[in-house]
Amino acid sequence: MxxxxxxxxxxxxxxxxxxxxxxxxxxMDTPPVLIAAPEDWQSELGEQRVDALFIGPDMSDTEIDKLxxxxxxxxxxxxxxxxxxxxxx
Numbered sequence: 001m002x003x004x005x006x007x008x009x010x011x012x013x014x015x016x017x018x019x020x021x022x023x024x025x026x027x028m029d030t031p032p033v034l035i036a037a038p039e040d041w042q043s044e045l046g047e048q049r050v051d052a053l054f055i056g057p058d059m060s061d062t063e064i065d066k067l068x069x070x071x072x073x074x075x076x077x078x079x080x081x082x083x084x085x086x087x088x089x
Contacts, residue, residue: 012083014056021054
């Protein structure tokens with residue numbers, strides 16, 4: 001992916017659930033979907049721009065708070081979807 005490309009970011013601890021969600025999102029005509037764990041999403045993202053953020057259900061409240069704070073510094077207007085356990089089953 002090139003620098004400045006727009007992506008949809010899925011952050012989740014469980015790779016299987018993240019890949020399932022990625023597949024569902026990519027089924028629609030969307031920007032590329034990038035998956036990352038909570039601790040390495042910034043390095044995975046690089047210089048790409050986030051069009052939307054999906055937060056997986058298996059993250060702790062502390063991880064979610066930290067992620068929301070950091071993503072808000074990038075752009076406070078990024079749409080955020082909080083996934084529930086039932087959404088990824």
